[in-house]
Amino acid sequence: MVELLVAFAIAMVLLVGGVEMLRFMVLTTRANGDETLAALQVDYAGFWISQDALQAANVTLGNATWTCGEQSIAITGLGNLTLKWEGECGEGAGAIEGNNTVVYQLLPDEANLDADGCPLARLTRTHGFYDSQGVLAPSCSQGNSTVGEHLVPESTRCTPRVVGNRTTVLLEVAALVSRSGANAVATNTYEIHPRAGNVTWRQVPQ
Numbered sequence: 001m002v003e004l005l006v007a008f009a010i011a012m013v014l015l016v017g018g019v020e021m022l023r024f025m026v027l028t029t030r031a032n033g034d035e036t037l038a039a040l041q042v043d044y045a046g047f048w049i050s051q052d053a054l055q056a057a058n059v060t061l062g063n064a065t066w067t068c069g070e071q072s073i074a075i076t077g078l079g080n081l082t083l084k085w086e087g088e089c090g091e092g093a094g095a096i097e098g099n100n101t102v103v104y105q106l107l108p109d110e111a112n113l114d115a116d117g118c119p120l121a122r123l124t125r126t127h128g129f130y131d132s133q134g135v136l137a138p139s140c141s142q143g144n145s146t147v148g149e150h151l152v153p154e155s156t157r158c159t160p161r162v163v164g165n166r167t168t169v170l171l172e173v174a175a176l177v178s179r180s181g182a183n184a185v186a187t188n189t190y191e192i193h194p195r196a197g198n199v200t201w202r203q204v205p206q
Helices: 002-055
Strands: 058-062 064-068 071-075 081-089 096-113 119-131 143-151 157-163 166-177 184-192 200-204
Touching (some): 002 081, 002 096, 058 157
Parallel strands (some): 058 200
Antiparallel strands (some): 058 081, 143 166, 157 166
16 A cells, blocks of 8 residues: 555655646747747848849838827838839740839737837738830749848838948848747847949938
8 A cells, every 4th residue: 555655655756746847848949939039030041131132223211100009109211112124024025024023011010018118010012014114024023022021120120331432332131039928039230232233222201
């Protein structure tokens, strides 16, 4: 009887320990997943904007302001970032010459909130290819897509930076993911040098 009670006590200790270990593993996995997701969102946004800005011959930075309760959230450069460059769609005799226009916008994402209950941001990309007459060519256009989520709006910004006699695109990206209950934050800064030698810049206030 004594041996049975001892065995039962040992089994209960092992069971409780096993449950706690499993809980720890689940929470750790979720936390690691949040860190990975935050880093991926930063990388996605940086990749897409860098790819398009490298080709840009015309850059327009537009600001915006969001409100959340009594807070005002400044969106710098990504209220409406427009990139344009000449290009060609198709091959051979059927090729179309025209212009690529890509518009990036940070938009409120009500599904993902920060600790104050204010929305984080999602980054959208809209690509259109316009022929020499300014008519949209749907078959050559990529349309609208989301290229970043869980972004911190006031810390994700795009500004011009003068380097010597050239102006580069300085992109700062921050993401926040808190599905596990802990805040996983990722940040990165990209300095993009458009290939075009004479880029036309325009800063549009809100």
